[in-house]
Amino acid sequence: xxxxxxxxxVPLEGEILLHGAKNSALxxxxxxxxxxxxxxxxxxxxxxxxxxxxxxxxxxxxRCAIQEHAVTVSVPELRSDxxxxxxxxxxxxxxxxxxxxxxxxxxxxxxxxxxxxxxxxPIDMHLEALRQMGAVFTISGGQxxxxxxxxxxxxxxxxPFPSVGATENxxxxxxxxKGRTTLHNAAREPEICDLAGFLRSCGANxxxxxxxxxxxEGVKVLHGCTYAIMPDRIAGITYLSAGAITxxxxxxxxxxxEPMQNVLPVLRQAGCRIYxxxxxxxxxxxxxxxxxxxxxxxxxxxxxxxxxxxxxAMFSVADGVTxxxxxxxxxxYRHVDALVKMGAKIRVSGRIAVVRGVRFLSxxxxxxxxxxxxxAMVLAGLAAQGTTEIRQIAHIDRGYEAIEQTxxxxxxxxxxxx
Numbered sequence: 001x002x003x004x005x006x007x008x009x010v011p012l013e014g015e016i017l018l019h020g021a022k023n024s025a026l027x028x029x030x031x032x033x034x035x036x037x038x039x040x041x042x043x044x045x046x047x048x049x050x051x052x053x054x055x056x057x058x059x060x061x062x063r064c065a066i067q068e069h070a071v072t073v074s075v076p077e078l079r080s081d082x083x084x085x086x087x088x089x090x091x092x093x094x095x096x097x098x099x100x101x102x103x104x105x106x107x108x109x110x111x112x113x114x115x116x117x118x119x120x121x122p123i124d125m126h127l128e129a130l131r132q133m134g135a136v137f138t139i140s141g142g143q144x145x146x147x148x149x150x151x152x153x154x155x156x157x158x159x160p161f162p163s164v165g166a167t168e169n170x171x172x173x174x175x176x177x178k179g180r181t182t183l184h185n186a187a188r189e190p191e192i193c194d195l196a197g198f199l200r201s202c203g204a205n206x207x208x209x210x211x212x213x214x215x216x217e218g219v220k221v222l223h224g225c226t227y228a229i230m231p232d233r234i235a236g237i238t239y240l241s242a243g244a245i246t247x248x249x250x251x252x253x254x255x256x257x258e259p260m261q262n263v264l265p266v267l268r269q270a271g272c273r274i275y276x277x278x279x280x281x282x283x284x285x286x287x288x289x290x291x292x293x294x295x296x297x298x299x300x301x302x303x304x305x306x307x308x309x310x311x312x313a314m315f316s317v318a319d320g321v322t323x324x325x326x327x328x329x330x331x332x333y334r335h336v337d338a339l340v341k342m343g344a345k346i347r348v349s350g351r352i353a354v355v356r357g358v359r360f361l362s363x364x365x366x367x368x369x370x371x372x373x374x375x376a377m378v379l380a381g382l383a384a385q386g387t388t389e390i391r392q393i394a395h396i397d398r399g400y401e402a403i404e405q406t407x408x409x410x411x412x413x414x415x416x417x418x
Contacts, residue, residue, distance in 0.1 A: 004390040006381035007413035012248035019045040020229040024194040029053040030100040032073040037224035052090035085111040099169035108146040125166040154179030174216040175204040189300040201225040231255035291320030309376035316344035318357040335373030338366035363388040
């Protein structure tokens with residue numbers, strides 16, 4: 001087991017390069033199953049979740065080669081339509097392979113996915129949408145068997161909630177299905193658009209991504225391509241917020257501000273000066289942050305649930321009170337106990353968390369509970385007086401590429417130890 005040791009209180013200064021988006025890379029890797037020929041994914045982040053996806057591809061019969069930030073994949077034939085439970089449990093988003101395997105093989109056998117324990121993340125919407133496309137499911141003992149006896153076909157699908165995972169599974173299943181699929185109330189996240197861009201580069205016929213209704217005309221075959229994965233907007237907000245919480249000045253290269261436009265205004269309201277260029281974002285933090293009265297997590301383009309914990313850490317040392325309302329996951333305040341242990345004043349009641357800013361945080365020994373909660377603890381440790389020790393950092397490694405090296409480049413005193 002590894003841990004992070006942080007000696008806090010150092011304003012971050014300098015520039016870093018933003019890595020590719022985890023939430024794009026995983027569905028795109030699943031999409032390579034549908035392609036004939038070789039696919040090269042550039043700007044692919046070196047994350048444990050990405051390595052887990054590559055292990056799934058290899059088990060199914062694919063060949064994966066990882067060199068720096070490029071992943072080369074080819075799947076000449078499927079050796080299996082079954083993803084073992086140990087591989088499914090390695091990452092929570094592993095269910096996205098359901099639509100891809102079913103779309104290529106016509107059958108699929110998986111277990112329920114693992115990953116962060118953020119509360120129930122039912123896959124009912126995934127299954128109901130695929131049923132409308134001709135899939136039949138049998139569920140027993142946590143195992144899911146899927147088949148499309150007559151092949152997948154197009155359908156008119158209305159999602160009750162704009163689920164990112166359900167949208168991705170429908171897209172992956174529909175691109176090779178017979179006929180037209182129209183998906184209403186689809187997720188609109190930039191990562192959905194990135195998956196659509198990849199599929200179009202492979203020869204798929206789809207439109208409407210980012211607008212709420214996606215129309216997919218099934219084609220007979222997809223081919224491999226070379227595709228660059230978008231920058232990771234959630235990691236970008238994490239690094240900018242780290243600059244803000246430490247009173248620093250940082251430059252984030254490899255991205256524009258456009259993918260982060262649903263959060264950058266919050267940083268500006270907190271008193272940060274932000275300058276956007278074509279390929280970089282600059283942030284200069286004030287001496288003291290100001291609280292933003294109310295933040296409510298919502299589907300894109302609303303305030304994203306993935307940055308709720310990160311912004312909570314930041315506002316724990318701001319002047320004033322910030323009220324958070326979590327509307328996506330019912331168990332996404334698991335990081336609060338660690339922040340309180342470090343001196344934050346936070347009260348939680350159901351979906352509401354009230355954060356009253358304090359003058360300073362103090363270093364403590366804490367345990368990462370999930371990916372973004374762990375990142376919030378890192379930010380708190382960077383700002384705190386004294387030393388912070390964060391255990392179970394495997395959660396953090398799922399979404400941040402060598403996070404200690406990134407912050408070392410900005411002058412932080414942070415190291416990884418066994």
